[in-house]
Amino acid sequence: MHVTPTARPDIDAAFMAAAIRLGTRELGRTWPNPAVGALIVADRGAGPVVVGRGWTRPGGRPHAEVLALAEAGDLARGATCYVSLEPCSHHGRTPPCAEALVAAGIARVVSPLDDPDPRVAGRGHARLREAGIAVEVGPMAAEARRVHDGHIMRILRDRPRVTLKLAVSADGMIAGAGGAPVAITGAPARAVAHMLRARHDAILVGIGTVLADDPALTCRLPGMEDRSPVRVVLDGGLRLPRSAALLRRPAPAPVWVVAAADADPHRRVELESLGANVLSAPRGSDGHLDPAAVLELLAAQGITRVLVEGGATVAASLVAADLVDEAMLFHGPGVIGSHGLPAGSALAAIAGSGAYRREDRRRLGEDVLDSFARLG
Numbered sequence: 001m002h003v004t005p006t007a008r009p010d011i012d013a014a015f016m017a018a019a020i021r022l023g024t025r026e027l028g029r030t031w032p033n034p035a036v037g038a039l040i041v042a043d044r045g046a047g048p049v050v051v052g053r054g055w056t057r058p059g060g061r062p063h064a065e066v067l068a069l070a071e072a073g074d075l076a077r078g079a080t081c082y083v084s085l086e087p088c089s090h091h092g093r094t095p096p097c098a099e100a101l102v103a104a105g106i107a108r109v110v111s112p113l114d115d116p117d118p119r120v121a122g123r124g125h126a127r128l129r130e131a132g133i134a135v136e137v138g139p140m141a142a143e144a145r146r147v148h149d150g151h152i153m154r155i156l157r158d159r160p161r162v163t164l165k166l167a168v169s170a171d172g173m174i175a176g177a178g179g180a181p182v183a184i185t186g187a188p189a190r191a192v193a194h195m196l197r198a199r200h201d202a203i204l205v206g207i208g209t210v211l212a213d214d215p216a217l218t219c220r221l222p223g224m225e226d227r228s229p230v231r232v233v234l235d236g237g238l239r240l241p242r243s244a245a246l247l248r249r250p251a252p253a254p255v256w257v258v259a260a261a262d263a264d265p266h267r268r269v270e271l272e273s274l275g276a277n278v279l280s281a282p283r284g285s286d287g288h289l290d291p292a293a294v295l296e297l298l299a300a301q302g303i304t305r306v307l308v309e310g311g312a313t314v315a316a317s318l319v320a321a322d323l324v325d326e327a328m329l330f331h332g333p334g335v336i337g338s339h340g341l342p343a344g345s346a347l348a349a350i351a352g353s354g355a356y357r358r359e360d361r362r363r364l365g366e367d368v369l370d371s372f373a374r375l376g
């Protein structure tokens, strides 16, 4: 005999927070899907007990609810499902989760938000209600929106969510002379930066950074090497050298090179033969690839969250086009000197323009990390 589940705001908020956090386990790898978490909670009279847990897996399948229901088995009957986004109602690459919840005999569903995907958009919640399930929408909506920001932007604005990462010396430089790499931050900050790579679908740099630095752009946290994002290079003229670390095999993660339509077709074929996926975007009026068009292209490929890591030109063009949603500014204590490469307009626009609000300041060893979010 089970107790009919009823609304308990404090308990609902706590389980929803847990479902949202569970969903973030594969954040950075679930694209093109959102990173959803689901808990099945049964109450057989002795208080609520978690009997099933699921989270969206890499590539977006299986969906969270299906895994949670599988773990719960018969215990799902009469239970509550806390899910961090509206269950899907469409026949996509998997059957609809709303139907699976109905079939399992779930009595109550708590979700923070409607899924903006036009194939769902309220129909998941409606389907559950139609089947007699008690549905509550709203708990922890702000927290869920933060996690699903990339998915929401991709669906509603045809672009991924953009995080800009800059490491700046005490005298406002981001590199040495001619863009030569210089250690600006210490080990704790580097670990946080690699964690950022793991939590984004793609990492984006300009060809200037590749030519100056020859970066691998992988996540190198011990045990998390398989969390490297798709590595995207903006390379209008296809200058990426064959010997670049990015093209090393076996490739730890895909490499996408975005070229202008007028780029040398032979280089295109050559880079493709070396394993890169060469995409095309139009140039803007300044001759650089149009940043808005590049983001639209990435969204069309399924990317929901992009981390921009350099260099100053790419950062400045994204900031100028108002396409940076969040900025992580790492401040190192060292001085590079006037021969260095200045952080330039991107830094000024974020830290000094009033368009961004500082949300957090953290000390990381000798360094300081400031997080800024765009206002509005």
Ligand code: AOF
Residues within 6 Å of the ligand: 032, 033, 034, 035, 036, 037, 055, 056, 060, 061, 062, 063, 064, 065, 086, 087, 088, 091, 092, 093, 094, 097, 115, 117, 120
């Ligand atoms: C859920 N649970 O865990 C996720 C959902 O291509 P498909 O069939 O996988 O559908 C993709 C859409 O499914 C995606 O745009 C989003 O609306 C939803 N993702 N839904 O019920 C999940 N990841």
Ligand code: ZN
Residues within 6 Å of the ligand: 063, 064, 065, 087, 088, 089, 095, 096, 097, 098
């Ligand atoms: Zn689903």
